[in-house]
Amino acid sequence: xxxxxxxxxxxxxxxxxxxxxxxxxxxxxxxxxxxxxxxxxxxxxxxxxxxxxxxxxxxxxxxxxxxxxxxxxxxxxxxxxxxxxxxxxxxxxxxxxxxxxxxxxxxxxxxxxxxxxxxxxxxxxxxxxxxxxxxxxxxxxxxxxxxxxxxxxxxxxxxxxxxxxxxxxxxxxxxxxxxxxxxxxxxxxxxxxxxxxxxxxxxxxxxxxxxxxxx
Amino acid sequence: xxxxxxxxxxxxxxxxxxxxxxxxxxxxxxxxxxxxxxxxxxxxxxxxxxxxxxxxxxxxxxxxxxxxxxxxxxxxxxxxxxxxxxxxxxxxxxxxxxxxxxxxxxxxxxxxxxxxxxxxxxxxxxxxxxxxxxxxxxxxxxxxxxxxxxxxxxxxxxxxxxxxxxxxxxxxxxxxxxxxxxxxxxxxxxxxxxxxxxxxxxxxxxxxxxxxxxx
DNA sequence: GTCTATAGGAGGATAGAC
DNA sequence: GTCTATCCTCCTATAGAC
Numbered sequence: 001x002x003x004x005x006x007x008x009x010x011x012x013x014x015x016x017x018x019x020x021x022x023x024x025x026x027x028x029x030x031x032x033x034x035x036x037x038x039x040x041x042x043x044x045x046x047x048x049x050x051x052x053x054x055x056x057x058x059x060x061x062x063x064x065x066x067x068x069x070x071x072x073x074x075x076x077x078x079x080x081x082x083x084x085x086x087x088x089x090x091x092x093x094x095x096x097x098x099x100x101x102x103x104x105x106x107x108x109x110x111x112x113x114x115x116x117x118x119x120x121x122x123x124x125x126x127x128x129x130x131x132x133x134x135x136x137x138x139x140x141x142x143x144x145x146x147x148x149x150x151x152x153x154x155x156x157x158x159x160x161x162x163x164x165x166x167x168x169x170x171x172x173x174x175x176x177x178x179x180x181x182x183x184x185x186x187x188x189x190x191x192x193x194x195x196x197x198x199x200x201x202x203x204x205x206x207x208x209x210x211x212x213x214x215x
Numbered sequence: 216x217x218x219x220x221x222x223x224x225x226x227x228x229x230x231x232x233x234x235x236x237x238x239x240x241x242x243x244x245x246x247x248x249x250x251x252x253x254x255x256x257x258x259x260x261x262x263x264x265x266x267x268x269x270x271x272x273x274x275x276x277x278x279x280x281x282x283x284x285x286x287x288x289x290x291x292x293x294x295x296x297x298x299x300x301x302x303x304x305x306x307x308x309x310x311x312x313x314x315x316x317x318x319x320x321x322x323x324x325x326x327x328x329x330x331x332x333x334x335x336x337x338x339x340x341x342x343x344x345x346x347x348x349x350x351x352x353x354x355x356x357x358x359x360x361x362x363x364x365x366x367x368x369x370x371x372x373x374x375x376x377x378x379x380x381x382x383x384x385x386x387x388x389x390x391x392x393x394x395x396x397x398x399x400x401x402x403x404x405x406x407x408x409x410x411x412x413x414x415x416x417x418x419x420x421x422x423x424x425x426x427x428x429x430x
Numbered sequence: 431g432t433c434t435a436t437a438g439g440a441g442g443a444t445a446g447a448c
Numbered sequence: 449g450t451c452t453a454t455c456c457t458c459c460t461a462t463a464g465a466c
Contacts, residue, residue: 016431019431033331034331035329035331037252037253037329038252038329038331038332040458040459040460041459041460041461042458042459042460050431050432050433051432051433051434052460052461053431053432053433053434053435053461053462053463054431054432054433056460056461056462057431057432058431060461061460061461062459062460062461091418114250114252114253115389115392116248116249116250116253117253149419152419153418153419154417154418154419155411155415155416155417155418155419155420156419158408158411158412158417159399159400159408161394161397161399162390162394162408162409162412163412163417165389165390165393165394166390166409166412166417167417169388169389169390172389173384174330174380174384174387175377175380175381175384177330178380179376179377179380182376184374184376185374193373193374193377194377196370196373197373197377197378197381197416198416198417199416199417199418200370200416200418201370201412201413201414201415201416201418202369202370202373202378202381202382202413202414203306203368203369203370203414203415203416204364204367204368204369204370204371205370205420231449234449255440255441255442256441256442256443257440257441257442265449265450265451266450266451266452267442267443268443268444268445268449268450268451268452268453269449269450269451271442271443271444272449272450273449275443276442276443277441277442277443
């Protein structure tokens, strides 16, 4: 290990990474809480407990801060996909992933970025870590979607890309926060509800006795 | 008519209203295009073709501009509900309404506001026209939802409020813009797709031969 | 790399003449 | 009510000492 060869350098490097992790954690939380535009760099610095100028030594711009948070989330997603049981069917894997993203959202750990901001989009698209993660996740989800369609578990008439977008969209579904504000249902009930409407729709399924996961 | 009694005052009043309508139209378009935070008051003024200070004679703040746009949309929604054929079933009415809101969104006429901004929320909640319109629309949709559930057209196990939120959410569904950017489908196809996933879900309906409205 | 202090600029809102 | 000109706050980003 490098630690044994040059412990001092490695220690510094570890401190550096730890600090950057702390920064990313703060950014992640603030992005989830207030969104990109409402989050200020001063706020992030105060939350981390360092000076704003120090922040800019780690990340060159506010956009790059947000991108780092997205990369972090993407890595967590990849780890989650890795850990999914190989025995479960494609559609079960998809359900589990959506469930997980909605849990993140309800826990205030899902950063929300405006899809319109162009400078942010540029930064994200120029970030290889982010783009690679996004591609990887999309490819894996896409393969499961096609499997599930072939197995008759998902509607095969829907374009796979539309299904993919629909699943991604659950991670920023306003229905989640509205139901949470209403305070009538627990987080688990909310997730079960939205998961049900996502996969089974709002319409009654007259012949399929789909079990509600609510009670 | 007041015009016959005092034409001068009425003319002025009509000019005033016409100008305010022009302002609201600009705000509406800009809100749909860039969102609340990215829209600047300077931009609105330039778009309308008046000075910024004049704008502030009509509306006391940026938040009130957005609120006026929302009131306008709410009125259009009420008019649309009024015009729905009384012969159609409750679920058909709901489908038609959702279809209409998605059409607005795709046409760039659906203002998008951040649900997090608190000063904006305050302004909206203090706006009686907006709140009354929202209540009215929600009541009417809510009644149809309950009818449709009683008629076995919508899943009766879903809380009506969750169904209502889910329908509202289609008006700001990011899936719409993503599919539009992909440029593979026409607006009508996109609407049919999202309408299908909304009501019928992503899962295959093994026994109900639900017709895809795509082809 | 961390700090204090500040540049630089965007944007919401207003003053005051007409 | 409309204009021009301006205020003032907030925010991103940087300079420069340590």
